[in-house]
Amino acid sequence: MTSWLLKDVRPYGEGVVDVRIVDGRITEIGPGLDAGDAQVVQGAGGVLLPGLVDLHTHLREPGREDAETVETGTLAAALGGFTAVHAMANTDPVADTAGVVEQVWRLGREAGWCDVAPVGAVTVGLGGEQMAELGTMADSAARVRVFSDDGKCVSDASLMRRALEYVKAFDGVIAQHAQEPRLTVGSQMNEGVNSSLLGLAGWPAVAEEAVIARDCLLAAHVGSRLHVCHVSTAGSVDIVRAAKARGVDVTAEVTPHHLLLTDDLACTYDPIYKVNPPLRTQADVDALRAGLADGTVDVVATDHAPHALEDKESEWGSASPGMTGLETALAVVVDAMSPAFSWRTLATRMSETPAVIGRLEGHGRPLAVGEPANLTVVDPGRSWTVDAAQMATRSSNTPFAGRVLPVRVVATFLRGKPTAGPA
Ligand code: DOR
Numbered sequence: 001m002t003s004w005l006l007k008d009v010r011p012y013g014e015g016v017v018d019v020r021i022v023d024g025r026i027t028e029i030g031p032g033l034d035a036g037d038a039q040v041v042q043g044a045g046g047v048l049l050p051g052l053v054d055l056h057t058h059l060r061e062p063g064r065e066d067a068e069t070v071e072t073g074t075l076a077a078a079l080g081g082f083t084a085v086h087a088m089a090n091t092d093p094v095a096d097t098a099g100v101v102e103q104v105w106r107l108g109r110e111a112g113w114c115d116v117a118p119v120g121a122v123t124v125g126l127g128g129e130q131m132a133e134l135g136t137m138a139d140s141a142a143r144v145r146v147f148s149d150d151g152k153c154v155s156d157a158s159l160m161r162r163a164l165e166y167v168k169a170f171d172g173v174i175a176q177h178a179q180e181p182r183l184t185v186g187s188q189m190n191e192g193v194n195s196s197l198l199g200l201a202g203w204p205a206v207a208e209e210a211v212i213a214r215d216c217l218l219a220a221h222v223g224s225r226l227h228v229c230h231v232s233t234a235g236s237v238d239i240v241r242a243a244k245a246r247g248v249d250v251t252a253e254v255t256p257h258h259l260l261l262t263d264d265l266a267c268t269y270d271p272i273y274k275v276n277p278p279l280r281t282q283a284d285v286d287a288l289r290a291g292l293a294d295g296t297v298d299v300v301a302t303d304h305a306p307h308a309l310e311d312k313e314s315e316w317g318s319a320s321p322g323m324t325g326l327e328t329a330l331a332v333v334v335d336a337m338s339p340a341f342s343w344r345t346l347a348t349r350m351s352e353t354p355a356v357i358g359r360l361e362g363h364g365r366p367l368a369v370g371e372p373a374n375l376t377v378v379d380p381g382r383s384w385t386v387d388a389a390q391m392a393t394r395s396s397n398t399p400f401a402g403r404v405l406p407v408r409v410v411a412t413f414l415r416g417k418p419t420a421g422p423a
């Protein structure tokens, strides 16, 4: 029997208690608990949250182990406070068969830093033409429930409709990367004043909004569940809000970087700020924050997208889009959302709701006796300077290097086992 006593923590930022963990579950919560023969971990008044859950992580294995592996990416996740991540399907080979999703799931189990829920591709090879064997992936050991061609949009309306219909059989969800391809040919950054000044081809807001509107109509038509990846525009928030008001079963995510950064940064021509969808305007950032605060945007998802140096350190036009984010996500969200956000709301948006959308068992559960001890401790007074060289992710493409962030994850527990922090 392994037992731990987590001393002096504040669940959801409330009063100080101790938490006893026996065999991976919370068995007692209260002030001044007796340690007995438990190993003691000092929480030092830190905020206790349910372990974070990411709906959108690129782990790059198989295929681009030079940029990230399941091992390095999940260690980065644990250090960022995550106890489960959904691994996107745009690997090489693509995660479009039971064999590949089982491989990624098994690598996650072997690494042991956090649970890995593989996302299955919607179409074979992300080709956008032939539906992948979604049912086989759902029935596999990886129990896939989230399907996405992320990186690419399922732009064929008929195929999208059939995929939405198909996943109903096993309570799955299609997570759409909303980008109308014909409206974004050659695009390099947000279409607006800055793209005109810089002479770079624009990625207009309507290319995202048109697909979200269409997909909300399709989801309503077939009575299925739709999740919208990384919404980035004020108009997208409005469309999701209107669809929800009409009873459409749609959820949406926003990334930490879209909550904090704007397309003014493209004026540096530094490709560290190149990402897809692109950074938008301050008005979009404001609308995304308001949407996240009022629940129109259900969750924060990192879109952690590690890239090797040679893919990122080139001129803007040829650099790969993407930013790392697992190790900075919680602190960036606190920075962007305070003081509007309570710790409880943060737990809802970064743990509870993502676990529900992904149909993950044992994660995103309340901090209560009997629940699995998937936990995160945050020091709300510990500001820190982001140093790309100090991160566990194998890639260094963080847009937050040198930035001072206000809070820090100090410990993470996966089923009672410390995966990051002082223990
Ligand atoms: O910036 C991005 N990077 N957006 C995506 O949709 C894909 C991702 C990647 O895989 O690098």
Ligand code: ZN
Pocket: 150, 151, 152, 177, 229, 230, 276, 277
């Ligand atoms: Zn995407």
